[in-house]
Amino acid sequence: MGTYTATSPYYETRNNEFYLDLMVNRKIPKKRDDKLFTINQVYNLRPDLLAHDLYGTADLWWVFAQRNPNTLVDPLYDFRIGTQIFLPTLETLREALGF
Numbered sequence: 001m002g003t004y005t006a007t008s009p010y011y012e013t014r015n016n017e018f019y020l021d022l023m024v025n026r027k028i029p030k031k032r033d034d035k036l037f038t039i040n041q042v043y044n045l046r047p048d049l050l051a052h053d054l055y056g057t058a059d060l061w062w063v064f065a066q067r068n069p070n071t072l073v074d075p076l077y078d079f080r081i082g083t084q085i086f087l088p089t090l091e092t093l094r095e096a097l098g099f
Contacts, residue, residue: 006099009062028067028096034086044081055090063093 004010014021043050047065048058065075068085072078093099 005059006097007057007059009066011097026066026097028063028088029092030067030086031088031092033089033092034067035089037085037087039079039081039083039085041081043079045076045079047075047079054087055093060093063088 003015004013009026010020010023012024012026014024039050047061051060051063052058062075064079064085064087065072067088071083071085088096
């Protein structure tokens with residue numbers, strides 16, 4: 001594996017000194033305690049702000065697209081007001097991502 005942290009979307013993607021290989025998506029499991037959330041004006045086009053407010057770090061902005069792949073095909077431009085997504089808990093992320 002590469003030199004990426006456990007919170008990085010590239011953590012499981014191979015790399016060498018010249019290039020990053022094809023991305024290996026990290027699995028964010030669906031759990032009963034996931035919350036259904038409607039994106040509001042505060043978080044419009046800003047998954048980093050929501051990640052910071054929920055998890056204490058903007059580094060986890062990408063988990064919303066991994067958890068909601070059919071809703072957030074583009075992790076930034078599909079992150080719009082009125083879109084409903086499921087939010088994994090911090091505990092779920094710690095278990096799945098190993099941090």
